[in-house]
Amino acid sequence: MNYLQGDTVLLRALEPGDLEFLYAMENDPGIWGVSGTLAPYSRKVLKDYLDRAHLDIYEARQLRLAINSRRESHLVGLVDLYDFDPVNLKAGVGILISARHRGHGFGSQALRVLCDYAFGVLQLHQVYASVGVSNAPSLGLFRKAGFRETGIRLHWLRTPEGFENEVFFQKFRENVS
Structure with missing residues (x-):
């Protein structure tokens, strides 16, 4: 099987044909605060990234998957x-849904499938996420997915309005007190 499957989504490896989608997402200034980006990416840089996307998670220390709508x-x-x-046995989790597809459950389903993979296949002990306090949709997504709020990083993110706090979430493979 070359993908991970949920009820409404398929998570699959990045393909060369994903270049334009990746280019649009990575160059959207509206998400730069979440990704820590300060400047646009060229198509060449992103093509080179896609050329290396086949590297094993143990070698690259990252696994980025495309979220496809099954329907x-x-x-x-x-x-x-x-x-x-x-x-x-831990890894951070990041998720980005295109603006026109937000609010349709793709994020929740993708996060569930990814966590199942992280705990079931990779045998991770925990996954974690960091979310700015003004990002209400993402805060709700991680809470709904069973992530526990375990800390606040004060003045962690620089925004156009000033510094913002960041919520730190963790989810464990087994119940941990």
């Missing part, structure tokens, strides 16, 4: 495991 068979977003730590 409409098209790309709706991206989901990542990043800062993969095979010694401590």
Whole structure:
């Protein structure tokens, strides 16, 4: 099987044909605050990234997957495991749904499928996420997915309005007190 499957989404490896979607997402200044980006990416840089996307998570320390709608068979977003730590069995989780596909459950389903993979296949002990306090949709997404709010990083994110706090979430494979 070359994909991970949920009821409404398929998570699959990035393909060369995803270049334009990746270009549009990575160059949207509206998400730069979430991704830590300060400047646009060229198509060449993103093509080079796609050329290396086949690397194993143990080598690259990251796994980025395309989120496809099963019903409409098209790309709706991206989901990542990043800062993969095979010694401590943990990884960060990032998710980005295109603006026109938000609010349709793709994020929730993709996050569930990714967590099932992280815990079931990679045997991770935990996954974690960091979300700015003003990002209400993402805060709701991670809470609904069973992530626990375990900390606040004060003045962590620089925004056009000033510094913003960031919520730190964790989800464990087994119940941890």
